[in-house]
Structure formats: structure tokens, C-alpha cells
Amino acid sequence: MMRESKRKRLEAKGWRVGSTGEFLNLSPEEAAYVELKIKLASKLREWRARRRLTQGDLARRVKSSQSRVAKMEAGDPSVSLDLLIRTLLALGASSREIARIITSRRRATAA
Amino acid sequence: MMRESKRKRLEAKGWRVGSTGEFLNLSPEEAAYVELKIKLASKLREWRARRRLTQGDLARRVKSSQSRVAKMEAGDPSVSLDLLIRTLLALGASSREIARIITSRRRATAA
DNA sequence: TGACGATATGTCGGATGTGACATATACTCC
DNA sequence: GGAGTATATGTCACATCCGACATATCGTCA
Numbered sequence: 001m002m003r004e005s006k007r008k009r010l011e012a013k014g015w016r017v018g019s020t021g022e023f024l025n026l027s028p029e030e031a032a033y034v035e036l037k038i039k040l041a042s043k044l045r046e047w048r049a050r051r052r053l054t055q056g057d058l059a060r061r062v063k064s065s066q067s068r069v070a071k072m073e074a075g076d077p078s079v080s081l082d083l084l085i086r087t088l089l090a091l092g093a094s095s096r097e098i099a100r101i102i103t104s105r106r107r108a109t110a111a
Numbered sequence: 112m113m114r115e116s117k118r119k120r121l122e123a124k125g126w127r128v129g130s131t132g133e134f135l136n137l138s139p140e141e142a143a144y145v146e147l148k149i150k151l152a153s154k155l156r157e158w159r160a161r162r163r164l165t166q167g168d169l170a171r172r173v174k175s176s177q178s179r180v181a182k183m184e185a186g187d188p189s190v191s192l193d194l195l196i197r198t199l200l201a202l203g204a205s206s207r208e209i210a211r212i213i214t215s216r217r218r219a220t221a222a
Numbered sequence: 223t224g225a226c227g228a229t230a231t232g233t234c235g236g237a238t239g240t241g242a243c244a245t246a247t248a249c250t251c252c
Numbered sequence: 253g254g255a256g257t258a259t260a261t262g263t264c265a266c267a268t269c270c271g272a273c274a275t276a277t278c279g280t281c282a
Binding site: 029080092094096098 | 211
């Protein structure tokens with residue numbers, strides 16, 4: 001399956017700003033994939049912020065590294081849905097909560 | 112993150128039969144991960160069966176191969192959540208539908 | 223200003239995942 | 253029994269992902 005090729009063009013910049021660029025040349029499923037990732041990513045950051053943990057703390061908890069956590073929270077292309085979901089599960093999220101995250105409407109990022 | 116190590120012991124056989132072996136030595140999040148995978152996997156098979164497509168047909172549609180589709184539908188350890196979700200998205204599933212699958216209660220496999 | 227703590231970005235070696243192919247198994251229908 | 257079609261299983265080369273490390277950027281406090 002393709003995907004990463006097109007993704008690359010994205011990460012050059014942008015796509016965190018608006019509403020996840022359908023205005024860019026993403027196929028519907030690519031857009032949906034990125035949307036999903038961003039939702040999980042920002043939920044993860046939210047979770048961590050609420051408990052006032054540093055990325056390093058969180059990393060230790062799920063046996064990862066600070067840099068990878070940063071990438072997770074940024075929805076970096078090098079992070080898979082798989083890792084995001086496993087991480088949330090490792091933090092005790094239930095499948096119901098995961099589902100809620102997935103259906104949630106994404107709140108505007110910054111102003 | 113560990114995971115695959117333990118998983119290996121599973122695939123020797125079993126784990127498709129009962130209720131996804133908490134009776135095996137899986138940590139809660141590992142169990143949840145496998146559960147999730149199985150739900151998506153069986154939904155995929157269901158989707159395909161309903162349209163009376165062969166695995167080969169489906170594979171062509173999502174640019175994969177018959178064997179990988181078989182593995183996806185079997186929830187094989189070599190298949191990531193990522194691939195399962197991307198495939199469902201590629202088949203036109205909405206995030207809402209994905210979420211529904213995730214929360215769904217799994218029906219008994221065979222008798 | 224500088225020092226400090228937190229987060230971001232870049233890179234790399236090794237681990238996992240992926241499509242493809244070969245082959246095995248299963249199930250008709252003749 | 254064989255032929256034909258579908259699905260399962262094993263393997264492999266190549267791609268992608270991962271944790272780790274180094275380093276850069278940012279924010280705050282003195």
C-alpha cells in the first residue's frame with residue numbers, strides 16, 4: 001500500500017494548522033487516516049497534560065523514549081496508529097474510550 | 112515495546128477459539144490489543160462475504176495480496192492494527208463505523 | 223544574559239510489517 | 253478420482269517503524 005510517499009510532501013510543513021488538509025491532494029482514506037492519527041495523538045497529549053507528566057515520564061511508563069512520545073503527540077508520519085493505540089491501551093484506556101476518541105470531533109489546534 | 116515475544120507463544124495454536132485467552136498469560140493491554148484486532152479482522156471478513164468477493168478481489172481493491180488478506184482476516188500476529196484500519200478505510204468505512212466495530216461485542220467464532 | 227527543564231527534530235541500527243510468491247489444504251462439481 | 257476455485261500457511265526481500273541517542277528550540281526564572 002502506498003501512503004508514505006504522499007505523506008512526505010505533507011510533513012514538509014502545514015497540515016497541523018487547518019482541518020487536516022483535504023485541500024491538499026489526499027485521497028479520502030488518507031485524510032481519514034491522518035485525522036484518526038491526530039485525534040489519538042492529541043488525546044494522548046491531553047491525557048499526559050492532565051496528570052502533569054513530562055514526555056519523559058510517560059515514555060518511561062510505556063517503555064518508550066521522550067523523542068518518540070513527542071512524535072506520537074505530534075502525529076508524526078513515523079508513528080503508526082498501531083503504536084498510538086497500544087500506548088493508550090497501555091495507559092489503561094478501554095476500547096470504549098478508544099472508540100470515543102475516534103468518533104470525537106477534533107477541536108481546533110491553537111488559534 | 113515488547114509484545115511480539117509473548118504473541119508468538121499464542122499463534123502456535125488456539126486463541127481463536129474461546130474468548131481471546133485472558134486465560135493465557137496476556138497482560139490486560141495485550142489482551143485488549145488482540146481483542147481489537149480480532150474485531151476488526153472479523154468485520155473485514157464479514158464485509159467481504161456480504162459482497163461475495165474473494166480474498167483476491169479484495170486484495171486487488173486495496174492493493175495487497177490474497178495471502179495478506181487471509182492473514183488480516185485471521186488476525187495474524189504479522190498484521191498490524193494499522194493495516195487493518197487502513198484497509199477498512201480504503202473500503203470506505205467512516206471513523207464512526209470503525210469506532211462502532213471497536214466497541215462491538217464480539218460474536219462467538221463458529222460453534 | 224545564562225542556566226535549567228521540557229519539548230522538538232534528526233538520525234541510526236535493529237525490529238516488525240508488508241506484498242508477493244509458492245504451496246498446501248479445503249470444498250465443490252463432474 | 254481429477255479439475256477448478258477459494259482460502260490458509262510459509263517464506264523472503266524490501267519497506268517501514270521503533271527506541272535510543274544527540275542536539276536544537278522554547279519558556280521561565282534569576
